[in-house]
Amino acid sequence: MERKRIDGGETRRPTGAAVIRPELTIALFRAFFEEWAETGYAAVSLERVAARAGAGKAAIYRRWPSKLEFACEAIRSVEVMRLGCTDQGSLQADINEYLRATRAVLRHPLVRRIIPDLVAERLRSHELAALLQGIAEARRQFGHRLLDRAIARNELRADLDRELALDLLFAPLYARMIVRGKYFTNADLDRLGIALHAAVMAC
Template sequence: MERKSIDEPRRRKPSGAAVIRADLTEALFRALFEEWADTGYAAISLERVAARAGAGKAAIYRRWPSKRDFACDAIASVGVGLGEFSDHGSLAADIAAYLQKTRRVLRHPLVRRIVPDLVAERIRSEDLAKVLGHLATARRALGETLLDRAIARGELDAGIDRELALDFIPSPLYWRMVVRGKPVSTADLSRQSTALVAALKAC
């Protein structure tokens, strides 16, 4: 068998820098949201995002070909989990849990600053509109399970207007916290929950 000369160059192993690290991806998402909160979507600088994450700009382009793709993946990575749709034993308890979890999310300083800008960008950007549409579809599917449970318990009529019901559930909390910028107390959540249960029974 022919032996290689000791002078023959050895083949280099792939550098670890080329590996897509999950921890760096998460750091880039976090840095993107921080930059977005500070500047708005239109003024996001990928160089600044990379610097916030302690990386080079190449780390972004190894993962995403554009700012839009980056933003869409970042939104998708957190969007469906924003809310609470698990079974708490009754429609009133399910709605209360949903409102409590959503209030915690909307209280986050980054979320509070990004969400209004995101709504505006949905109108301007077809790409963001698509990912937000997919996200809304996924979240509404989870909301459907909440309605299905209430119907199975006999708390809601099987003929409920589901589209109207799913529009109702987040609306009072979103309007007060995001549109009006007002705080929501525990007592406010209780009143909203009671009102929503009554509204859903009337749908």
């Protein structure tokens, strides 16, 4: 019988046709994020994750053949960096909504610890590069739609530097909240929104 490779080089045989319970899968995702936030990705123990979720290791082995696949599906399950981007009627209003949605994501205590570790892990190895790139691209798609709407309203030039504009929208929040560990008040966001509107117009 074929053996499946598991974290740390260990191998396990498939355990048969046990029923995959959605509620346990959700508990395993939550336990994985908690473990990741405490230890960093490299030190995540699937055995400890299972224990946190009140399950046995077989519950993980039945679902994912490796820690990397577990991590990828966990991220996809919560779409941790995907943001709503509804049309607010103007570029300024869209920027303000984008900033508030981004702040809400970055305020989450697990996100604040996992995202920097993702970036650091990418520098140490290529294992998580595709995962981090996927998160970044998913977020930027919302930014592209924001820019598309502004172009359609004739608020922005069609030939603006999109990459620069998208970097500007996210970088100030990330720098203050994740890198510096500071907070943005509503008044701070309002001032930032005005500054970013002018900056994006100049791109």
